[in-house]
Amino acid sequence: MKKEYKVAIVGATGVVGRTALRVLEEKNFPNVNYILFSSKKSSGSMVKFQGKDYIVYELKESSFDIGFDYAIFCAGGSVSEKFAPIAVENGCIVIDNSSFYRMNPNVPLVVPEVNPEDIFENKGIIANPNCSTIQAVVPLKPLDDKYGIKRVVYSTYQACSGAGRYGIEDLVDKNEGENLKKFPYQIHNNCLPHIDVFVEDGYTKEEHKMIDETRKILHKPNLPVTATTVRVPVENCHSESINIEFEKSFDLEELKNELKNFEGIVVEDEVENNVYPLATKANGHDEVFVGRIRRDYSVENGINIWVVADNLRKGAASNAIQILEKLLEKQN
Numbered sequence: 001m002k003k004e005y006k007v008a009i010v011g012a013t014g015v016v017g018r019t020a021l022r023v024l025e026e027k028n029f030p031n032v033n034y035i036l037f038s039s040k041k042s043s044g045s046m047v048k049f050q051g052k053d054y055i056v057y058e059l060k061e062s063s064f065d066i067g068f069d070y071a072i073f074c075a076g077g078s079v080s081e082k083f084a085p086i087a088v089e090n091g092c093i094v095i096d097n098s099s100f101y102r103m104n105p106n107v108p109l110v111v112p113e114v115n116p117e118d119i120f121e122n123k124g125i126i127a128n129p130n131c132s133t134i135q136a137v138v139p140l141k142p143l144d145d146k147y148g149i150k151r152v153v154y155s156t157y158q159a160c161s162g163a164g165r166y167g168i169e170d171l172v173d174k175n176e177g178e179n180l181k182k183f184p185y186q187i188h189n190n191c192l193p194h195i196d197v198f199v200e201d202g203y204t205k206e207e208h209k210m211i212d213e214t215r216k217i218l219h220k221p222n223l224p225v226t227a228t229t230v231r232v233p234v235e236n237c238h239s240e241s242i243n244i245e246f247e248k249s250f251d252l253e254e255l256k257n258e259l260k261n262f263e264g265i266v267v268e269d270e271v272e273n274n275v276y277p278l279a280t281k282a283n284g285h286d287e288v289f290v291g292r293i294r295r296d297y298s299v300e301n302g303i304n305i306w307v308v309a310d311n312l313r314k315g316a317a318s319n320a321i322q323i324l325e326k327l328l329e330k331q332n
């Protein structure tokens with residue numbers, strides 16, 4: 001008889017947690033039982049999932065005593081810091097959406113289309129990368145394999161859902177400064193070049209995450225990468241302009257085919273018909289959409305691309321669940 005698996009969803013009432021439940025419903029893994037957790041605030045609430053009403057439990061140190069096989073953490077860094085080691089001590093493999101463990105050398109940082117082999121190097125925790133990094137490294141991977149990436153410049157246009165439910169509320173309520181829930185200034189009618197906190201060198205933590213995580217996922221620790229990350233008044237789906245310089249020369253049509261043929265990428269690039277990736281079209285999908293693929297004439301071997309993906313799905317929940325799927329496949 002096939003084993004039954006127990007999977008904990010921690011932070012099931014947040015925007016990533018709720019998206020994870022939607023993706024799990026679509027995947028419909030057999031022989032998997034789920035238990036949902038939140039903070040005390042939402043505990044006791046009921047969530048419709050897989051056609052049934054699930055109660056949400058308060059996360060406690062004793063929650064992992066029942067022996068979970070896997071847990072998906074979607075509740076923030078401090079929750080992961082405290083509870084992921086407790087889960088692991090109780091025999092559970094944790095897939096963590098927070099940034100807390102991402103740069104820990106003992107923790108693999110995985111995008112399944114890019115470095116799936118790293119999943120099985122885990123010592124109990126597997127980190128899901130930052131949303132803006134996940135969608136960027138998917139197109140970088142085939143181009144690095146073929147042409148050798150020499151330098152990357154990121155400029156991002158990130159949706160409010162990337163800041164969680166209070167970020168969406170600041171946008172939707174057109175909050176103009178009174179009682180802002182998430183952002184330092186109104187996001188309605190604005191662009192904020194400020195995601196996560198500023199650090200001493202004048203960058204934000206979000207920018208450092210993109211730089212460091214790109215190097216770790218691509219296994220290129222010295223790759224020159226820079227980033228400017230900007231919050232824009234879009235509810236969901238991050239857009240990114242990526243400038244890439246290569247070691248080798250390339251044929252542009254061949255390069256487009258490398259992208260078209262890579263798992264998880266949809267190329268939308270017919271400028272003559274105004275076809276290019278859009279947040280409104282990427283919403284609800286797991287693929288990374290790539291367009292505006294054109295030469296950068298300011299360097300010998302360079303391109304510019306425009307990359308859009310659903311930050312709650314591919315940038316968080318779906319990427320974590322792809323990792324879970326690989327773990328389940330290996331066990332069965």
Ligand SMILES: NC(=O)c1ccc[n+]([C@@H]2O[C@H](COP(=O)([O-])OP(=O)(O)OC[C@H]3O[C@@H](n4cnc5c(N)ncnc54)[C@H](OP(=O)(O)O)[C@@H]3O)[C@@H](O)[C@H]2O)c1
Pocket residue numbers: 010011012013014015016017037038039040041042043059073074075076077079097098099129130131161162163164165166311312315316
């Ligand atoms: N939003 C994105 O696009 C995105 C992308 C990649 C990664 N992430 C990461 O995913 C995580 C969740 O983000 P989010 O955007 O979903 O945030 P969110 O909408 O604010 O949701 C936070 C969730 O965490 C729960 N929680 C808070 N404190 C808790 C505690 N002490 N114990 C158990 N659960 C607790 C909340 O439960 P209550 O309902 O009880 O408050 C809620 O379910 C964060 O680490 C974030 O950095 C987010």
